Amino acid sequence: MELIITEKDNAARRIAEILSEGSAEAERRNGVNVYRWGTKRVVGLSGHVVGVDFPPEYNDWRDVEPVELIDAEVTKEATQENIVTTLKQLARKAESAVIATDYDREGELIGKEAYELIREVTDVPVSRVRFSSITEREVREAFAEPDEIDFDLAAAGEARQIIDLVWGAALTRFLSLSARQLGDDFISVGRVQSPTLKLIVDREREIQAFDPEDYWEIFADLTKDDSKFEAQYFYDDDGKEAERVWDEDSADAAYADLSGVDAATVTGVRRRSRTDSPPTPFNTTAFISAASSLGYSAQRAMSIAEELYTAGYMTYPRTDNTVYPEDLEEDELLDAFVSSSDFGEDAEALLEQDDIVATEGDEETTDHPPIHPTGELPSKSELSEDEWEVYELVVRRFFATVAEPATWERLRVVAEAAGRSLKANGKRLVEPGYHAVYPYSSASENHVPDVEEGEELAMSDVRLEDKQTQPPRRYGQSRLIETMEKKGLGTKSTRHNSIEKLYDRGYIEGDPPRPTTLAMAVVEAAEEFADRVVSDDMTAQLEQDMTRIANGEATLDEVTDESREMLQRVFDELADSREEIGEHLQESLKADKTLGPCPQCGEAMLVRRSRQGSYFVGCDGFPECRNTLPLPSTGEPLVLEDECEEHEMHHVKMLAGRDTFVHGCPRCEAEKADESEDEVIGPCPDCHDSEGGELAIKHLRSGSRLVGCTRYPDCEYSLPLPRNGDIEVTDEFCDEHDLPELVVDPDSDDPWELGCPICNFEEYRARNAVEELEDLSGIGGATAEKLEAAGVDSLDALREADADVVATEVQGVSASQVRDWQTELEA
Numbered sequence: 001m002e003l004i005i006t007e008k009d010n011a012a013r014r015i016a017e018i019l020s021e022g023s024a025e026a027e028r029r030n031g032v033n034v035y036r037w038g039t040k041r042v043v044g045l046s047g048h049v050v051g052v053d054f055p056p057e058y059n060d061w062r063d064v065e066p067v068e069l070i071d072a073e074v075t076k077e078a079t080q081e082n083i084v085t086t087l088k089q090l091a092r093k094a095e096s097a098v099i100a101t102d103y104d105r106e107g108e109l110i111g112k113e114a115y116e117l118i119r120e121v122t123d124v125p126v127s128r129v130r131f132s133s134i135t136e137r138e139v140r141e142a143f144a145e146p147d148e149i150d151f152d153l154a155a156a157g158e159a160r161q162i163i164d165l166v167w168g169a170a171l172t173r174f175l176s177l178s179a180r181q182l183g184d185d186f187i188s189v190g191r192v193q194s195p196t197l198k199l200i201v202d203r204e205r206e207i208q209a210f211d212p213e214d215y216w217e218i219f220a221d222l223t224k225d226d227s228k229f230e231a232q233y234f235y236d237d238d239g240k241e242a243e244r245v246w247d248e249d250s251a252d253a254a255y256a257d258l259s260g261v262d263a264a265t266v267t268g269v270r271r272r273s274r275t276d277s278p279p280t281p282f283n284t285t286a287f288i289s290a291a292s293s294l295g296y297s298a299q300r301a302m303s304i305a306e307e308l309y310t311a312g313y314m315t316y317p318r319t320d321n322t323v324y325p326e327d328l329e330e331d332e333l334l335d336a337f338v339s340s341s342d343f344g345e346d347a348e349a350l351l352e353q354d355d356i357v358a359t360e361g362d363e364e365t366t367d368h369p370p371i372h373p374t375g376e377l378p379s380k381s382e383l384s385e386d387e388w389e390v391y392e393l394v395v396r397r398f399f400a401t402v403a404e405p406a407t408w409e410r411l412r413v414v415a416e417a418a419g420r421s422l423k424a425n426g427k428r429l430v431e432p433g434y435h436a437v438y439p440y441s442s443a444s445e446n447h448v449p450d451v452e453e454g455e456e457l458a459m460s461d462v463r464l465e466d467k468q469t470q471p472p473r474r475y476g477q478s479r480l481i482e483t484m485e486k487k488g489l490g491t492k493s494t495r496h497n498s499i500e501k502l503y504d505r506g507y508i509e510g511d512p513p514r515p516t517t518l519a520m521a522v523v524e525a526a527e528e529f530a531d532r533v534v535s536d537d538m539t540a541q542l543e544q545d546m547t548r549i550a551n552g553e554a555t556l557d558e559v560t561d562e563s564r565e566m567l568q569r570v571f572d573e574l575a576d577s578r579e580e581i582g583e584h585l586q587e588s589l590k591a592d593k594t595l596g597p598c599p600q601c602g603e604a605m606l607v608r609r610s611r612q613g614s615y616f617v618g619c620d621g622f623p624e625c626r627n628t629l630p631l632p633s634t635g636e637p638l639v640l641e642d643e644c645e646e647h648e649m650h651h652v653k654m655l656a657g658r659d660t661f662v663h664g665c666p667r668c669e670a671e672k673a674d675e676s677e678d679e680v681i682g683p684c685p686d687c688h689d690s691e692g693g694e695l696a697i698k699h700l701r702s703g704s705r706l707v708g709c710t711r712y713p714d715c716e717y718s719l720p721l722p723r724n725g726d727i728e729v730t731d732e733f734c735d736e737h738d739l740p741e742l743v744v745d746p747d748s749d750d751p752w753e754l755g756c757p758i759c760n761f762e763e764y765r766a767r768n769a770v771e772e773l774e775d776l777s778g779i780g781g782a783t784a785e786k787l788e789a790a791g792v793d794s795l796d797a798l799r800e801a802d803a804d805v806v807a808t809e810v811q812g813v814s815a816s817q818v819r820d821w822q823t824e825l826e827a
Helices: 009-019 066-071 081-093 105-119 136-144 151-178 193-209 248-259 284-292 298-310 330-336 344-351 385-401 477-487 495-504 517-529 536-550 556-593 666-675 757-767 781-789 795-800 803-809 815-826
Strands: 002-006 025-029 032-037 040-044 050-053 075-078 096-100 126-128 214-224 227-237 240-242 263-276 406-417 420-431 456-468 594-597 604-609 615-619 628-630 636-644 649-655 661-664 679-683 694-699 705-709 718-721 727-733 740-744 752-755
Touching (some): 002 105, 009 032, 009 040, 009 136, 009 298, 009 781, 032 081, 066 556, 105 126, 105 151, 151 536, 193 495, 193 517, 214 420, 248 420, 248 456, 263 420, 284 477, 298 385, 298 477, 298 495, 330 344, 344 385, 495 815, 517 556, 536 556, 556 604, 628 666, 661 666, 752 757, 803 815
Parallel strands (some): 002 040
Antiparallel strands (some): 025 032, 032 040, 050 075, 214 227, 227 240, 263 456, 406 420, 594 604, 604 615, 615 628, 649 661, 679 694, 694 705, 727 740
């Protein structure tokens, strides 16, 4: 029997389908899919099925000094017991094995891990196959010419694992223990994560320190015949054209002069053509940037790309290469799209070009080609809406790289009025070139009519606009990844995951990402007491060292030993400042949770968490002051910058996945509830007959509304109501429950006829019943299969799962997504 091991289950299924010509059947072993035909067996891993960790005696944070982790032994343990067991069972019966994991550093390490598991039970021959797309041609060619495992490349990946474990664990424990911040809210530090966070914090500092300057710009409309166009005032500034006027008196004078006339004379006309070259092929960073313009986060874009790669529709999405390989026949690939109803017309037009010559970027590597579509085309119905949008982006980028340049005609017109100069720049697309097949790049035109020198144009609507210089923009995710790449932070495979971790740990929020107070404090503490922690130079050097391992120029032990020595020097710097660092971080943690002054004692009101896990607002003067305010039971609170003018209290947003909402000022919400009266609407179905209980519309101090029994707490019967919108109690009654029908926002253009509150709630529960994984939002069949392969095969397993662990084991699933699903289960 020949055993084939792939990196994921979906890759195993795809490869089995290709090699068996569709005859493979799936069987389940220990909850793992095994694909079989003849004497072949294919099993998919779940990424890393073994992980690096410290021995158990290092597990107790309070009993082990963080510095001890620097020289601690690193062990390997199975993280997916069922997959490891299945792999070994199959290996015992195998006469040979083939490693078919992804072809990159991480994939090589996963392949080596599988090799070592096989070697624990047998010494059968083990070979390695590599491919850049899971298409029939590439897979068959790869299996026809197997190779060997690249142990140097795998060692580079293993060095990364060990270094990240030691640095992350030691520094995370040190900062968390110093700040007395343990449990789920520990302070996370990482070798790539922390320098990346510093980039975001440094940009935020620039924004905060920015001092805007006032300036003015003047515009006017010029007209030739019936054609109107905009022109802008400019002046000579030491031989340079300047549009911004920095002196208000000068701006007013120019505006007064131009407003006093109704015509301008053309003094200069310049026409020129410009060639607009097509874009270069996609590497990972360029792909993420383009997907970002379509609204996809880096994590989501890469997740979709992985799915399309595994399905055989595009090449491997983790690549630095921007030069197509010599054996890529661009015309043959274009020909594959001719029959497509979505791409056929454009493919035919490209094939009619005299020469098909692809563009080239600056990076040429030999591991993977640039990202491009394969010749295997899906139909729209086979893909989700997001998958199709990303697939079309990849197809059209390939089209653009083999298209002709575009040609623009530019027209510059200079006119004079009242001794002042005005200019207008027009552009017209003469030859669309690649723009005809790639709509993602700007092809907007600006019309300026054909005029001649000396011609007089009507002038109207002179406008003086006062403006201010703007601070630098925050990094968007794609721009942040580009900056990480330039600074050598992380790799094409890890950068988007590093950003996702910053979101998951509460260091950044929003998009573009903005650092929280805690993030600012962690970076400040590192800069003051151990700047190597956030140094991109140190991290970039380690990346270079791992490349040396891959090239056989250094060993795993040499690089990891050097890294441990570096970390020891960091701890030498930290040793005398532990208390100071802890106080600094504690103050910042408190600032992130501070809402405003307590009306009873003047101390700060903070977001707190009860022993039962619910959130509330409590006074920092506890136990002397026991003033509290409730918060909604749904979601995790985030303190916003917006502040209530009446109570000087920050507003609160409740983060609850797709049900996220702004709660507002907790004092305002509590006061509204205190001032409201219950509105009785009918009999309580639980206790009316026995105790006379009635149902009433109630406003809670947490900001929620419900229909509840007037005998509460003796009777706890209740039904939820929408948080917002006026509620009208109508004269129409439910025959079954003898309750009036309710309407939310009756005076709006789109009122919500909620109806009988009991009927409405029963319908809601039936509609949203969660009985299996696929009932949760965002979990389709493919995602459910991947979760099951990782051991999350039931709702109970999902409830108990560690979100961070699931994110590392399930491709395309983030920790925040897992937490959203867990929140949905608790609702």
